[in-house]
Structure formats: structure tokens, C-alpha cells
Amino acid sequence: MLKRALVGLIRSHEATGDKAKDPQLKTRYYKLSKEQAMDEVVNMIKKLSGYKLLHEVRSVGEIVLEKRTITGRTQDITITLFGINPVKTAIDIYSASRGSLGDLGSNYRTILDLIKHIDKRLSAYRMHE
Numbered sequence: 001m002l003k004r005a006l007v008g009l010i011r012s013h014e015a016t017g018d019k020a021k022d023p024q025l026k027t028r029y030y031k032l033s034k035e036q037a038m039d040e041v042v043n044m045i046k047k048l049s050g051y052k053l054l055h056e057v058r059s060v061g062e063i064v065l066e067k068r069t070i071t072g073r074t075q076d077i078t079i080t081l082f083g084i085n086p087v088k089t090a091i092d093i094y095s096a097s098r099g100s101l102g103d104l105g106s107n108y109r110t111i112l113d114l115i116k117h118i119d120k121r122l123s124a125y126r127m128h129e
């Protein structure tokens with residue numbers, strides 16, 4: 001946690017990806033179509049407190065939302081869904097804080113929170129790569 005806070009002093013964004021060094025930030029894979037995954041994730045976000053769904057672009061598999069932090073800063077979050085094949089979808093999340101200061105690891109915590117909710121919602125479809 002301390003390392004995250006130190007990195008967060010200078011960095012104000014975080015993202016998941018296949019090459020992430022932190023295993024918690026690895027891309028997630030689910031055994032369902034991109035359209036089904038999109039429906040599930042959008043419905044989940046609508047029920048989550050603290051997150052505001054701004055828009056969804058189904059053609060490219062993007063869901064854009066924002067979250068206000070305890071300190072009053074706004075985080076812009078993009079959840080991207082990639083259809084690997086008709087029955088396999090990958091999900092990545094990018095979160096960035098508005099403003100010039102670092103985020104003290106809040107984007108990291110936001111991503112972990114969203115991953116936890118997505119994993120729970122799609123637990124029956126989770127694939128371990």
C-alpha cells in the first residue's frame with residue numbers, strides 16, 4: 001500500500017492490461033459475448049453508488065463513467081470490452097484523476113473496486129488466463 005501511495009504522489013492515472021506487473025491489474029476474461037458482458041456491466045454500474053454512468057458506446061465496447069473521491073476530485077473511468085471471439089470477452093479499465101496532483105493511489109483503489117464488482121457479477125463466466 002505504501003508503494004502505491006508513493007507512486008500516487010506523482011501519477012494520477014491507473015489501468016489494467018495483459019502486461020500489468022500487479023496481478024490484480026491484469027486484464028479479465030469472461031466466457032460470454034461482448035454484448036452480454038456490456039449489458040451486465042452497464043446494469044451493474046447503474047446500481048453502484050458513487051459512480052455516474054456518462055455514456056456507453058456499444059460499437060467499440062466502451063463504458064464511460066465518473067466518480068467523485070473523498071477529497072472532491074473527479075475520476076474519469078473508461079471500461080473497455082473486447083470481443084475476443086463470439087463467446088469470449090476481455091475487460092480492461094482505465095481511471096484518471098482530473099487535476100495536476102497525484103492521486104495517492106485512489107485510481108488504483110477505484111479500479112480494484114470495479115474489478116471486484118465485475119468479477120462478482122460475472123463470476124459464473126470468469127476465465128483464468
